Amino acid sequence: MELHGSLNMIGYGLASIGSAIGVGLIFAAYINGVARQPEAQRILQPIALLGFALAEALAILGLVFAFVVGV
Amino acid sequence: MELHGSLNMIGYGLASIGSAIGVGLIFAAYINGVARQPEAQRILQPIALLGFALAEALAILGLVFAFVVGV
Amino acid sequence: MELHGSLNMIGYGLASIGSAIGVGLIFAAYINGVARQPEAQRILQPIALLGFALAEALAILGLVFAFVVGV
Amino acid sequence: MELHGSLNMIGYGLASIGSAIGVGLIFAAYINGVARQPEAQRILQPIALLGFALAEALAILGLVFAFVVGV
Amino acid sequence: MELHGSLNMIGYGLASIGSAIGVGLIFAAYINGVARQPEAQRILQPIALLGFALAEALAILGLVFAFVVGV
Numbered sequence: 001m002e003l004h005g006s007l008n009m010i011g012y013g014l015a016s017i018g019s020a021i022g023v024g025l026i027f028a029a030y031i032n033g034v035a036r037q038p039e040a041q042r043i044l045q046p047i048a049l050l051g052f053a054l055a056e057a058l059a060i061l062g063l064v065f066a067f068v069v070g071v
Numbered sequence: 072m073e074l075h076g077s078l079n080m081i082g083y084g085l086a087s088i089g090s091a092i093g094v095g096l097i098f099a100a101y102i103n104g105v106a107r108q109p110e111a112q113r114i115l116q117p118i119a120l121l122g123f124a125l126a127e128a129l130a131i132l133g134l135v136f137a138f139v140v141g142v
Numbered sequence: 143m144e145l146h147g148s149l150n151m152i153g154y155g156l157a158s159i160g161s162a163i164g165v166g167l168i169f170a171a172y173i174n175g176v177a178r179q180p181e182a183q184r185i186l187q188p189i190a191l192l193g194f195a196l197a198e199a200l201a202i203l204g205l206v207f208a209f210v211v212g213v
Numbered sequence: 214m215e216l217h218g219s220l221n222m223i224g225y226g227l228a229s230i231g232s233a234i235g236v237g238l239i240f241a242a243y244i245n246g247v248a249r250q251p252e253a254q255r256i257l258q259p260i261a262l263l264g265f266a267l268a269e270a271l272a273i274l275g276l277v278f279a280f281v282v283g284v
Numbered sequence: 285m286e287l288h289g290s291l292n293m294i295g296y297g298l299a300s301i302g303s304a305i306g307v308g309l310i311f312a313a314y315i316n317g318v319a320r321q322p323e324a325q326r327i328l329q330p331i332a333l334l335g336f337a338l339a340e341a342l343a344i345l346g347l348v349f350a351f352v353v354g355v
Contacts, residue, residue, distance in 0.1 A: 006150065006153075008080045010076075010152055011077075011082075012080070013084065016201070017088050017156060017157070017159050018095075020200045020201070021091070022094050023095065024167035024168050025098075027168045027189070028099065030102055033102050035176075044102055048098075051102070054098070054123055059200050065080065066211065069079055069137065147222075147282075148224075148282040151223075152220060155226065155275055162230075165235050165264065165267055165271075166235025169264030173242040176257060177242075177253050198267070198271070222292040222346075222353050225346060226296060227298050229302055233305065233343070236306050236338055237308070237309035237339050244332060248318070248321055249317075269338070279349075
């Protein structure tokens with residue numbers, strides 16, 4: 001049987017599905033907000049970056065977690 | 072057979088799909104609300120952070136749970 | 143049993159689901175914003191490209207990760 | 214047991230789910246934008262094609278990746 | 285165990301999930317656009333068919349790919 005590879009890679013793949021969709025939703029809302037009120041970009045940028053960091057953190061945690069849990 | 076890794080990592084991956092999409096939805100709604108009424112940011116911020124904490128808690132619980140359940 | 147291949151390929155496949163949907167959401171919002179206000183393209187382009195890079199990064203990380211974790 | 218085939222094909226299948234949905238979102242926004250302002254087609258076309266290329270790239274990467282990772 | 289068949293068929297099945305959703309999104313936007321402005325059908329038809337071809341290509345690639353990767 002030639003099956004090889006690591007189950008951790010599947011775990012990381014699953015973890016990054018949600019993060020990437022979440023980042024897409026946040027930036028889509030950011031773009032829509034700036035398109036409606038270009039002068040609001042100053043207020044919206046830190047909110048978008050905060051949301052991005054919090055959503056992306058779960059995938060990065062999964063990346064670190066994949067190296068920690070027994071390989 | 073060269074298959075290695077931990078099933079716990081897959082469990083964490085599944086747990087974080089929903090959390091990350093939820094965080095994305097919450098911050099997208101927060102950005103849209105602030106873009107429409109910039110003066111409402113003071114009211115919306117604690118609501119968004121509360122929703123973020125409740126959605127993210129499930130993935131963090133999964134992270135802790137993966138270390139507790141027999142590795 | 144003739145089953146062969148690498149589990150890492152499945153992990154990459156999963157990782158790219160979310161990234162591609164996220165990129166789609168970001169560009170859909172970008173197109174909608176430009177269609178509503180063509181003069182806003184100058185402001186929206188860097189935001190769309192920033193969001194694209196941050197969402198795509200998770201799939202590229204998965205691509206690199208697949209070569210690092212034991213093949 | 215007569216099960217045969219390659220796991221890489223499953224990985225490619227997963228990778229193309231997100232890309233096809235992303236392409237669908239981008240062209241849906243493109244069609245909506247042109248339906249609202251037919252004269253904006255000249256500006257929207259390169260944006261739609263750029264987004265299409267960036268979203269589709271992940272599936273094509275998966276196609277190439279499937280031949281590289283040990284078959 | 286009488287289980288037989290090819291994993292490649294599962295991969296093609298996964299690949300066609302996204303394509304079908306993407307094509308559905310594109311034609312839904314096409315129908316919405318024509319419903320709003322019936323005179324715009326002449327402009328929207330080639331866009332819808334282009335988007336349809338690009339989204340469907342990923343599933344057709346999967347069909348071809350399933351015959352190439354070791355059966």
